Amino acid sequence: MSQAPGLPAEPRVLGLGRAQVLPLLGVGLVSGFFAGLFGIGGGIVIVPALVVLLRIEQKLAAGTSLLAILPAASIAAASYALHGSINWLVAGLLAIGAIIGAQIGALLLQRIPRRALQWIFVGFVAVMIVQLLVVVPDRGAEPVIDLSRGASLVALGLAAGMLSAILGIGGGGVVVPVLMVWFGLGDLAAKGASLVMMLPGVISGLVANWRLHNVAWRAGLVVGASSLVSSPLGAWVAHLIPAQAGAWLFAAFLAFIGVSMLREALRPSPAG
16 A cells, blocks of 8 residues: 555565674664663764664654663663662652653654754754763752742753753753752753653653654564663662762763764765
8 A cells, every 4th residue: 555645654664684683682772771871862872873884864763762771771770770769849840841751752853954953963962971070970969849840840851851852861960960950850850850851751752753653563572671771770889989989980981972973974974
């Protein structure tokens, strides 16, 4: 049956051989560990890895990453909850904005060229590195959330949700440093709130990308399944290392990922 004009393409299902599955399992282990360690979804690892390993377009990688993020983020959030490291009010306000922002971001994803998406990714990483280098984390800080701060947290969640859908990240990469720098939240509480926030936002963005057929299910499930092994380990390590050391490690990690995606953005487009 032919497809009606104007409808999105059929869902994309990638055939994966052993040469692709083994590296994707490794990607899941790495992204899961960093999800627990830094309070991120791991998409900042997954998106460039999918682009490089599977040679798929940025939009498909972004949608697929949301599927892969869910398992690691869920287990890491549970680990932070068991340690008592989640400010539930902050997480809830962020989640409200993230759900709405993910839907907006999924619509923008269809209107932004691939090259522009890559440069957005690089710019996002550069901003995060600067923020992490200037922040001095206070692990025990618990700021008072008034009406103004509450509205600001919803707006931050909105921005994180949009980034989640557009870049295929959970949004934690922007939320964690902003919570520490602008809201004065302790680093562990910021990571825990980020993980809780991103769950409804990622689900919302995943549903929107699924409707637009921007998800490669097999690749996403392989990465997500292997991330379950390493995300609790990352959360355990986060509670062991000093807060400042964690911030510097995150900045170094972002620099490496940013350089990798910058190389992709500078690569000439294939003919045709």
